[in-house]
Amino acid sequence: xxxxxxxxxxxxxxxxxxxxxxxxxxxxxxxxxxxxxxxxxxxxxxxxxxxxxxxxxxxxxxxxxxxxxxxxxxxxxxxxxxxxxxxxxxxxxxxxxxxxxxxxx
Amino acid sequence: xxxxxxxxxxxxxxxxxxxxxxxxxxxxxxxxxxxxxxxxxxxxxxxxxxxxxxxxxxxxxxxxxxxxxxxxxxxxxxxxxxxxxxxxxxxxxxxxxxxxxxxxx
Ligand SMILES: Cc1cc2nc3c(=O)[nH]c(=O)nc-3n(C[C@H](O)[C@H](O)[C@H](O)COP(=O)(O)OP(=O)(O)OC[C@H]3O[C@@H](n4cnc5c(N)ncnc54)[C@H](O)[C@@H]3O)c2cc1C
Ligand SMILES: Cc1cc2nc3c(=O)[nH]c(=O)nc-3n(C[C@H](O)[C@H](O)[C@H](O)COP(=O)(O)OP(=O)(O)OC[C@H]3O[C@@H](n4cnc5c(N)ncnc54)[C@H](O)[C@@H]3O)c2cc1C
Numbered sequence: 539x540x541x542x543x544x545x546x547x548x549x550x551x552x553x554x555x556x557x558x559x560x561x562x563x564x565x566x567x568x569x570x571x572x573x574x575x576x577x578x579x580x581x582x583x584x585x586x587x588x589x590x591x592x593x594x595x596x597x598x599x600x601x602x603x604x605x606x607x608x609x610x611x612x613x614x615x616x617x618x619x620x621x622x623x624x625x626x627x628x629x630x631x632x633x634x635x636x637x638x639x640x641x642x643x
Numbered sequence: 644x645x646x647x648x649x650x651x652x653x654x655x656x657x658x659x660x661x662x663x664x665x666x667x668x669x670x671x672x673x674x675x676x677x678x679x680x681x682x683x684x685x686x687x688x689x690x691x692x693x694x695x696x697x698x699x700x701x702x703x704x705x706x707x708x709x710x711x712x713x714x715x716x717x718x719x720x721x722x723x724x725x726x727x728x729x730x731x732x733x734x735x736x737x738x739x740x741x742x743x744x745x746x747x748x
Contacts, residue, residue: 542746546658549661552651553651556651556654576685582677583662583666583678583681585661585746
């Protein structure tokens with residue numbers, strides 16, 4: 539079901555990009571480890587099997603870079619762009635990622 | 644910003660409920676451990692600080708029950724209902740959770 543898959547995808551990306559946007563600007567080693575572990579578990583549990591497999595390959599080819607909030611936001615933007623390319627969707631300009639994914643919560 | 648907080652909340656719940664709906668019916672110990680770890684990391688990283696704090700308390704009071712797909716779906720339904728009560732939202736009837744959160748992806 540393509541509609542549900544797209545809805546799930548938007549929900550997944552929203553959660554991930556906002557998480558990065560609220561990640562500490564100067565994360566501790568524990569915070570960095572937590573985010574990296576989260577990314578790997580997300581890749582195991584994301585409930586679209588094909589998507590999860592492709593995501594795991596991307597994460598292996600491009601290890602998470604979460605040394606700062608900016609790095610995390612850029613890393614997710616690039617990973618999302620790899621998925622966009624595979625799905626023939628437009629590339630998102632990563633210099634605009636901070637404006638797109640703010641959350642005052 | 645309440646609109647963004649609500650949008651993030653819907654995205655977060657969608658990801659979690661569909662994850663439970665696609666969790667193996669008979670998960671291995673590793674799969675169960677992965678889901679429990681994911682839940683704890685979600686509670687650390689969810690990008691609404693107040694929400695995350697309350698979620699961690701709920702998870703502590705009601706340890707994740709992920710011995711099967713059904714258990715996982717019921718557990719998330721009950722946790723979500725605890726949040727609904729706190730926010731004065733209607734209780735969701737958990738016997739309907741399988742119908743609400745299907746995903747053919
Ligand atoms: C980890 C993951 C893997 C996926 N793999 C697949 C797959 O293999 N096959 C499949 O069919 N679907 C997959 N999906 C779903 C797919 O990526 C889309 O979410 C879905 O098709 C809906 O697309 P959309 O056009 O609404 O925008 P989405 O791609 O969901 O993007 C939502 C919004 O994010 C913003 N955005 C777009 N690109 C970026 C970027 N690079 N950085 C920051 N913000 C951006 C835009 O404002 C966009 O409207 C996956 C989803 C996730 C979370
Ligand atoms: C972990 C977490 C903690 C949160 N904590 C807070 C907080 O402390 N303060 C705050 O203001 N907001 C919080 N939120 C956001 C809040 O829960 C809502 O997501 C947001 O207010 C939008 O609500 P909504 O009415 O659109 O429906 P949501 O509560 O987002 O629910 C989305 C859909 O899920 C279905 N649903 C509802 N209840 C259940 C259930 N029990 N089981 C299965 N499906 C159900 C319904 O179809 C509903 O339309 C939190 C979100 C998450 C993910």
